[in-house]
Amino acid sequence: MPYARELRFVYRNPTRVVFGEGSVEGVALEVGSLGGTRALVVTDEGLTKTDLPERIKSALGDKCVGVFGEVKPDSGFDVVQRGVEVAQELGADILVSVGGGSSMDTAKAMSIVIKGGGKLSDYVGAPIGGPPVPHIAIPTTSGTGSECTQIAVVKDDEREVKQIFLNDYLFPKLAILDPQMAAGMSPILTASTGMDAMTHAVEGVASVLREPIADALNLHAIRLIVEYLPQCVEKGDDLLARGQQMIAAALAGIGFANSLLGIVHSMAHIVGAKHGVPHGIANGILLPHGMRYNLEACPDRYALVAEAMGVKEKGMNAKEAATAAINAMNDFLKRIAHPQRLRDVGVPAEALEDCAAATLGELSIFTNPRPGDPNEVLKMFQEAW
Numbered sequence: 001m002p003y004a005r006e007l008r009f010v011y012r013n014p015t016r017v018v019f020g021e022g023s024v025e026g027v028a029l030e031v032g033s034l035g036g037t038r039a040l041v042v043t044d045e046g047l048t049k050t051d052l053p054e055r056i057k058s059a060l061g062d063k064c065v066g067v068f069g070e071v072k073p074d075s076g077f078d079v080v081q082r083g084v085e086v087a088q089e090l091g092a093d094i095l096v097s098v099g100g101g102s103s104m105d106t107a108k109a110m111s112i113v114i115k116g117g118g119k120l121s122d123y124v125g126a127p128i129g130g131p132p133v134p135h136i137a138i139p140t141t142s143g144t145g146s147e148c149t150q151i152a153v154v155k156d157d158e159r160e161v162k163q164i165f166l167n168d169y170l171f172p173k174l175a176i177l178d179p180q181m182a183a184g185m186s187p188i189l190t191a192s193t194g195m196d197a198m199t200h201a202v203e204g205v206a207s208v209l210r211e212p213i214a215d216a217l218n219l220h221a222i223r224l225i226v227e228y229l230p231q232c233v234e235k236g237d238d239l240l241a242r243g244q245q246m247i248a249a250a251l252a253g254i255g256f257a258n259s260l261l262g263i264v265h266s267m268a269h270i271v272g273a274k275h276g277v278p279h280g281i282a283n284g285i286l287l288p289h290g291m292r293y294n295l296e297a298c299p300d301r302y303a304l305v306a307e308a309m310g311v312k313e314k315g316m317n318a319k320e321a322a323t324a325a326i327n328a329m330n331d332f333l334k335r336i337a338h339p340q341r342l343r344d345v346g347v348p349a350e351a352l353e354d355c356a357a358a359t360l361g362e363l364s365i366f367t368n369p370r371p372g373d374p375n376e377v378l379k380m381f382q383e384a385w
């Protein structure tokens with residue numbers, strides 16, 4: 001794993017992490033320790049039909065001023081604006097997001113606008129200006145890692161793009177990882193969000209911004225995912241497995257907060273924004289294709305992935321080990337019953353050219369170890385279709 005002597009990096013990890021079954025019960029104390037007195041719970045429409053938001057509301061007690069439950073999958077600018085209005089009406093001084101990436105990213109975007117005023121579109125490509133409203137993230141899925149990142153992805157419905165906000169102010173102050181919060185996920189949501197975490201880790205290891213601390217986080221995330229994600233899919237109430245997968249997602253989150261990502265995320269953001277493919281599913285389908293695309297550019301990095309997956313055999317050279325990692329990734333997708341073709345998740349064949357063209361301008365591609373080649377990217381989409 002050669003690192004250059006010229007290596008320079010800044011490592012970021014400002015989010016405090018609390019882990020354990022039942023740890024959400026301490027959320028009121030945590031709000032108090034952050035100086036909050038009026039917490040708004042931000043959650044998604046699906047979760048409002050479960051008892052999870054209510055559980056957080058009751059744990060918050062008189063520190064809770066309300067629940068904003070209008071977040072949708074791939075939440076957009078309009079939902080953020082509505083959330084800001086609710087927070088301002090209720091005088092919220094701290095946000096507690098409960099849910100997957102959409103809830104956490106919506107809360108991050110809301111925190112900017114509540115503090116800085118205006119609309120979210122004012123902050124596209126512009127500075128945030130100062131610390132936003134504090135945010136506590138309580139994930140109920142185990143993939144996005146958003147609970148430990150400075151990144152928010154929000155859909156700009158008018159332009160059909162996923163807008164990426166990347167700023168150190170967006171790190172949540174605290175992530176509460178309570179395995180009980182993830183126990184209700186369906187097998188397909190478990191598998192697909194788990195593959196989002198796997199993709200963060202693999203793309204982080206291969207990224208041009210890779211460095212030893214992020215490597216350590218990303219590679220251990222891969223080990224945990226290989227061991228525990230299948231158990232989570234097969235037996236959703238296995239809280240040991242749920243907890244370890246939740247930690248893996250956070251590890252990969254901290255990892256890619258530092259190393260950033262690669263071409264698989266670029267492609268996934270495009271098929272997500274244009275064709276509504278859920279983020280984890282898009283990543284899972286595209287990951288082995290992206291690894292094959294990058295194979296010649298970073299065989300030594302994928303050899304590390306092979307080692308973490310337990311498929312690097314003695315005597316293998318880097319390219320052989322990297323190939324073993326790609327094959328193992330395909331087998332892993334089958335083992336967790338993950339979709340394997342874009343055609344099965346609503347992407348029409350005639351859309352592939354547009355998707356390939358849009359991928360070349362997407363942010364994550366700029367940290368991919370191999371530059372975007374227009375013909376090869378289209379070929380990748382065709383092979384994944």
Ligand SMILES: [Fe+2]
Nearest residue numbers: 144196200279
């Ligand atoms: Fe992701």
